[in-house]
Amino acid sequence: MTNHVTIVGSLNVDTTMKVKRMPLPGETIAALSKTNAAGGKGANQAVAAARSGAETAFVGQVGDDAGGKMMINDLKNNNVDTTGIHVDDQAGTGSAAILLDESGQNSILVYGGANQQLSVKEVEDARDQIAAADFVIAQFETPQEATLRAFQIAKENGVKTILNPAPAHEINPDLLKLTDLIIPNETESAALTGIIITDETSMLMSAAKFAQMGVRNLIITVGAKGAFYCTQDGYNFIPAFKVNAVDTTAAGDTFIGALSSQLKPDMSNIEKAIVYAQRASSLAVQKLGALPSIPTYDEVVAASKNN
Template structure:
């Protein structure tokens, strides 16, 4: 286990994306111009969403990443300071702009997203070396796949060498190496990513099988497969548990998975069992769908407990 004094509960290695969100009746067809019904700008990116989710869930949180020196980067820096998230390892890149995301949100909250990583693609293993003390002094490292994969692997290796609990949200999907389980304690895919990782369709009668397969092949401790409005399935130690969904009126699902991951990391750092943490995270994910945007939708601990 990690004997270093814990400066932070959760360290998030991840992306920054300024979301430019269009609301539309449906996705446009190739070559089609479609009139939208609304437009909003939000701060987002899987990494920063999860960091804010962890912080609002009560965790002392730090982030590793890279911003441009543009106005979007300034907005992120101000927000992180307001959320009391440590930014000592968030670099400002003068040669690349801050990442942008372009979600299209349909009635009912469904969304599809194009991302343009920009400065996020410049986060390198050298940045992980510089952040080794930060990682080793955290209880949990949470990573996703919006940054270069070699950088994510470097962070997982660093965390493993210091006994830090590691959580991988494999989004967006990439094929994972066979030895990834050596460095990942908990893997949290959604149902689409679970299908891509296993080749099995993630319908209700296969969800538990898929979760067990992922827990056995891609993680040291557990897999949690999130199923949207159908809840989640937790597989650990050869057993599976169904995490019941929370009934809400969804308006935008953009940040739901990130709320789940950040909240789960926060509760694991606080000492909860995996089942307790996943139950808490399920409520957080559901609440995130009740508001527009990503960062603005991340719920606070008192809201989650009330749910």
């Protein structure tokens, strides 16, 4: 059965500059190369879901500019339904400036632009795409008011909700109560719960804290180490695949999008879905760029057979 996934999120044009090392404060260094590509957490997650076989729709906003046209075309070319994307004639399309060093680590500056103008109205206009989904996914690169309305519509229609609280900041408690699955990385988890992730005990404490806030299903991604999950049916830590990372920009987004393509709405196959998502993420970090690095279902399956 094919999953239907609707993403409510951000669309950014990424400019990546490769550097030997990160500059120190006040220091000017030469960039080794510069590339432009479609990105944004929302777009990355949508493309990851679509390339892994999910029927994918997008709810978001771009500016009336060349970057906006590029974003819509790139999503269409990846079989993402873009009818829920509005064009804002006031704000420019979101953008990100990414510094990428030789070890594959990055620092990112994000300009929200039209992403920050996404409102309840645009979400209401996309009610049909939200109601028809198996999963609705949102992040924090668009306003929480829009996400809250999207999750309300989802719950009214029996749709499961996935929240990626990135970048981490204060969350509306009502939004957490409407979240079926929350997927932070270890830094975001600590920012939201106050519990530093060091071992399994701290992860279980974090799961208990999120449950107190209203979210009963949790996945914490821990970079190259793997991912911890905790649901009402159990918990486990699943190690990541060992690879040589070139660019980690879209690692977490690839994980979430790929996961949503495979996860059953009742989450009964969560461990199997996490393994698939980790394989997809391990392939993404071996290539440059956000969208260009995201693998297809066939590529993930082929990599699984080769290892």
